[in-house]
Amino acid sequence: MTTATDLAAAAADADPGTGLRAVRALRRLLDQVEESQVRRARELGWRWQAIADVLGVSRQAVHKKHRRHS
Amino acid sequence: MFERFTSEARVAVASAQRIARDAHANEIRPEHLLAAVLDEGSAARSVLHAVKASAEDVSAELSRQRGRYPDGLDRDDAEALASLGVDLDEVVRRLEQSMGGLGRRRPARSSPRFSAAAKAALERALQEALELRHHRIGTEHVMLALATRGDRIVADTLSAAESPTAT
Numbered sequence: 001m002t003t004a005t006d007l008a009a010a011a012a013d014a015d016p017g018t019g020l021r022a023v024r025a026l027r028r029l030l031d032q033v034e035e036s037q038v039r040r041a042r043e044l045g046w047r048w049q050a051i052a053d054v055l056g057v058s059r060q061a062v063h064k065k066h067r068r069h070s
Numbered sequence: 071m072f073e074r075f076t077s078e079a080r081v082a083v084a085s086a087q088r089i090a091r092d093a094h095a096n097e098i099r100p101e102h103l104l105a106a107v108l109d110e111g112s113a114a115r116s117v118l119h120a121v122k123a124s125a126e127d128v129s130a131e132l133s134r135q136r137g138r139y140p141d142g143l144d145r146d147d148a149e150a151l152a153s154l155g156v157d158l159d160e161v162v163r164r165l166e167q168s169m170g171g172l173g174r175r176r177p178a179r180s181s182p183r184f185s186a187a188a189k190a191a192l193e194r195a196l197q198e199a200l201e202l203r204h205h206r207i208g209t210e211h212v213m214l215a216l217a218t219r220g221d222r223i224v225a226d227t228l229s230a231a232e233s234p235t236a237t
Contacts, residue, residue: 018150025147025158028096032140032172033165040169 038066071192074199076208082110083192090182095141097185100220103192103212104227105132111209118213121232128231135223135230138162140172144222187221194219 086106194215
């Protein structure tokens with residue numbers, strides 16, 4: 001039975017559906033981690049420019065995206 | 071599509087929207103529909119009693135399942151991420167340690183829309199009613215539809231509530 005289970009798991013990993021689902025999961029996770037980290041940085045007094053520098057985006061971009069959350 | 075819904079089912083659908091909004095969810099998913107029919111649906115609860123499950127137990131299990139992962143992620147996502155070597159449970163544990171979790175403070179959208187899975191479940195509810203030759207779609211049909219077309223959180227919740235010994 002273990003072999004059958006292993007084979008099934010290996011087949012599932014080769015399935016593009018699993019890979020695409022992982023992409024979707026990472027994207028959703030990323031959105032929420034970014035929101036929480038930016039909020040935390042703001043609460044700790046970080047300036048928008050400093051946050052933008054670390055994220056590697058413009059100050060305008062980070063401000064526009066996160067202003068309402070913090 | 072809501073013109074054939076019973077008033078109880080309409081209240082439940084509105085309640086699902088409110089539950090999703092209160093949870094700051096990105097969209098209204100089957101888990102929110104299940105929470106709503108458990109709260110609002112006497113017809114849905116009687117379906118549960120018929121299979122000897124109590125609405126309270128299902129509600130408690132649903133809360134547990136919903137709280138396990140960040141919004142919009144479930145055990146299917148955890149398994150997909152595991153294929154990349156990412157342990158979602160560990161990620162959640164560390165985020166809780168470092169920042170007290172991921173809860174959104176504001177809604178992702180002012181009025182979340184129905185997810186594809188939630189729409190499919192509502193369409194399935196119509197089919198359930200048609201197959202039973204019922205003229206109106208009630209919360210019992212939504213409940214039956216969720217049992218067959220719910221998402222992973224709904225499926226895990228219902229199977230755990232069905233056999234409380236086998237978590």
